[in-house]
Amino acid sequence: MKRTLTALAIIIGVAAAGGAWYVTSKQPTRDGSVDLAHLQAPVSVAYDERGVPHIQAQNEADMYRAFGFVHAQDRLFQMELMRRLARGELAAVLGDKLVETDRLFRTLGIRQHADAYAQAMDTSQPSYKALQAYLDGINQYQDSHPAPVEFDLLGIEKRPFTVADTISVAGYMAYSFAAAFRTEPVLSFVRDQLGADYLKVFDLAWHPQGVMGQPLASSDWQDLNSIAQLSNDALAEAGLPQFEGSNAWAVSGSRTASGKPLLAGDPHIRFSVPAVWYEAQLSYPGFDLYGHHQALNPVASLGHNKDFAWSITMFQNDDLDLIAEKVNPQNPNQVWYQGEWTDLQTRSETIEVKNAEPVQLTLRSSKHGPIINDALGNTVGKTPIAMWWAFLETDNPILDGFYKLNRAETLSKARSAVENIEAPGLNVIWANATGDIGWWAAAKLPRRPAGVNPSFILDGASSESDKLGFYPFSDNPQEENPARGYIVSANFQTVSPTDIEIPGYYNLPDRGQRINQHLADSSVKWDQNNSRALQLETGTGYPARLLKPIIDDLKAAAADDQERALVEQLAQWDGDHTLESVAATVFNQLVYEIARHGMADELGEAFFNNLIATRALDIALPRLTADEQSAWWDNRNTDAVENRASTIKAAWQASMQHLRQTLGDIPADWQWGKTHTLTHNHPLGQKKPLDRLFNIGPFAAPGGHETPNNYAHKIGPAPWDVSYGPSTRRLVDMADASKAIGINPVGQSGVPFDKHFSDQAERYMRGEYVPMHLSQDDVAAHTESTLKLKPVE
Structure with missing residues (x-):
């Protein structure tokens, strides 16, 4: 028994030592010296108390090469996943569940555009040289150091980072801005399937002629809804910035x-x-x-x-238009464009899939842009929907723009x-x-023809989908x-x-x-103090705008003294989403139920779920509650004709039922901080038990949707997960910029188990700020370690 226990202790000790060695081998190097090829002179990297590098070089190329090296050792996995998402290459490391996401991004044409863009760049431009030096630093780090732990878990093989990768990531960022994919299908459905009485709550011009000479078929609407849902899911579930x-x-x-x-x-x-x-x-x-x-x-x-x-x-x-193409009845590979039938262009691509056979794609494009139906694979619709996107259609020297902005003092x-x-x-x-x-x-x-409203899907067979050039910069706000x-x-x-x-x-x-x-x-x-208070403010006037027209309906709907007291809280509430607020919880549940009871019967589940993920609903709801005669109030699924009062009553009753079932029977326990929480999710933290290793949180979150402290959540039933918010807070007084303050939501490092992986998360939630050291004296006073990068002799 003694020998067995001794052997077991030795095995555990060896395993622990091996584990410690493994974790240590993955950590960033922040002190000592490292040889770096292609440097012209030594570079000093001083790391402060938050792990922020302060790079001092003797020339520009060395500076950017050193930056690539230190950026990679803190964020290499983030870089890898970002380029894979943008270029449609996630399935190769995450398996067949990511094929749909890869197909979407291949369909968007980001990969193809980035490759061509990179080839055409002016290599003599300082911004291009900066990028090349930076990428060289990243690749030197990757070639000379152990792969991040995520690479090992996913079986990712190292490969060089390229200019096309950087352009691809810029394309992903641009796409994450584009709300048209998620908004135009549902607004077009309201216009063409429901009519003017339903559209007016969205504050959009009414175009009674519809999308095309003949309406879209039900299978086309199914396609459009699926595309909108795929777009939303791909962004929301990627675990990457949007x-x-x-x-x-x-x-x-x-x-x-x-x-x-x-x-x-x-x-x-x-x-x-x-x-x-x-x-x-x-x-x-x-x-x-x-x-x-x-x-x-x-x-x-x-x-x-x-x-x-x-x-x-x-x-x-x-800057993104969806365009319904008219197909030649005699040739499905032709569409009508500016007075004649024109061929669709096709290209083939292959998606590599981990532990499965590759997926072959045939992707099409018209003169207007990529045919986005191809993102669905086996599409059920018959109408090709093209995407015109400014990112693909402009010269867009964005790298050069920000390079110059980094140096713009006037x-x-x-x-x-x-x-x-x-x-x-x-x-x-x-x-x-x-x-x-x-x-x-x-x-x-873009200059669009007069009267064209790009909030809707445009008719590719007419001139309304044409672009007449671009406005000069002087026309921009x-x-x-x-x-x-x-x-x-x-x-x-x-x-x-x-x-x-x-x-x-x-x-x-x-x-x-x-x-x-x-x-x-x-x-x-x-000053910084009252500016900080404004950044952290958790109030909004939106609840008062939405509730004022229906307060009497809510009072009539309240079933007992407890509910009447809650309605009175809402009537007196100033919209401040503090952690202790009960009114904030009741209001946000009620918002969802008003939307669901008012709109889901007309839209159907799929289109309703897409609507609540758009900004269009934010604008529509106050207009809806203010219009007692709105067609939305009647429930199409009943024989009776409902009005605003009866629908508000149903929404209130559903809110009370859900909150009691979810949070208990005592309203005092329905505090906002218990129902509204933030968890910072790592791409690998979506699976248990990896969530315990990689995710950070949850934290009770003040603020809410469209408060200055914008801890936003998707409209839906309680409890609510915060999805987005301040990605940093910065305050810079130009009287002395060396005293600027800011905060990172989690930590500077992306390396699990590093001390800077999550060291700012709690301070961020408390609304604290930390110094951003700028002056040489300040940097020297707060340097915790120094890394010397030396030219290879």
Whole structure:
């Protein structure tokens, strides 16, 4: 027995030592020295207390090569999965369940476009050279170090990262902005199958002629709904960043306590592990920038230094049109285009599938763009639906645009840089230390024929689907040094200086109005403290707008004193989604039930589920509750004719039943923080027990859908999982940018078991901020380790 126990102890000890060695071998190297080929001079990388690298090089190429190396050792798996998603290569490592996602992204044409784009790039441009050096650093790290643990678990084989990979990831990001895929099918269904009385709640122009000369068949609608659902699922379940909205504002020195401009920004992106942004300070003589970088991108998407700072929000312009093609009855491979039958172009691609046979694809495209029905494989519909997408149709020198923005200390330089960003649409909010603030909507806006509403599927056989060129950048919404002394950007619809129409899928105005209400108070001098309070504000005026018309109906629906007390809470509630709020829980459950009882019978389950995943519903619900005569109130599944009061009563009763069944019979226990939680999900954490190793959370989450502190969830029944929110919070006072503060939602590192994997998660949920060290003295004072990268002799 002794010998057995001794042997067992030795085995356990060896296993533990082996496990510890294995985990240690995967960790980033943050001190000592490492040889790096192609360096012209040594590079110093100082790591601060959060694991942020501060890179000091002697020239630009060395700086970007070193950055690629350190970025890879913290985020290599994120880079790998991002390029696989964008290029339709996930099934090769995750199996046949990802074939549909791969087929979708192959159909979009991102892979094909990126390959051609990379071949055509001007290799003499500084931005291209920066990218090449950065990719060389990534590949050198990958070639010389053990693969991340996720590579081992999934059996991923290493392969070099390329320029086409970077362009592909940019395509994925652009696609994640595009709401048309998920919105146009359901709006077209409402228009063409239900009619004008149902469409008007969406605040869209009515076009009675329908999509085509003859209506789409039921099988076509089935296709469109499946495409919308596939698009939504592919983005939601990938476990990777998806852009959703954002806040940003710039305040001029006349309105700040310091007398210099102040910049605030918190882009709203789907939460994930690792977090979307990788922080790094990059410097060489003549250049210094503290930036927030995306995977496989050498230039910062957000950044600041002592001279200037900027943030971004999503423009939400509609840069993707769905177009129903007219097929030649005599030749199914031809469609009608500008007065004649034209051939569909075809190409073949192969999806490699882990532990299964490869899947062969035949993908088609018309003159309008890729035929997206092909994303479904065995499509049931007969009408090809093409996709015109600005990302595929513009020159889009976005890398060059951000490269220049990283160096833009003046208004004119910033404006010129932003003009190069053509897709996806972004708002760039900018400030500098000399006192200027500016905002430019960056996008290449297409000229559509007069009267065309791209919120609906367009007729490919008519001129309405044609593009008449693009508007000049001067037509884009923009402001520089406005007299009011501040600029707000929060995804609401903006106005062109030349009054052109800019179709889009804009967010509710409430969040922007809430921020504007505070900034408009001329008695306030803005600093980091009150700016932080504004970023963390959890209130919204949306509940009052939605509830006011139906409060009497809710009072009539309340069944007892307990329910009457809850209705009174809603009537008096200021919309503040605090962790303790019961009203927030009741309201969000009621929103879902009003939508379900009002709309699901007309739309059917599939289209209703797609609608509640769009911004269109946010706009529709207050208009619905305000219209007592709306056709939506009648339930088509009953013989009776329901009205607003009876439908609201049914929604209230369903809300009470669900909350009691889910949360218990005592309303005081229905607190928002118990029902509204955030878990940061890792791509491998979707399977148990890996969730315990890779996911971070759950955390009780204040705020809610379209509050300034925008911890958003999908409209649905309680409890609610937060899906997206502030991907970072940044505050930069240009009086002393070295005192800028920010926060990462989880941690700087994407390496499991690293000390910086989740070390900021709890502070982030508490609304804390941490310093973003910029000055040499500050960096030196907070350096915890230094890595020396040396040229290979």
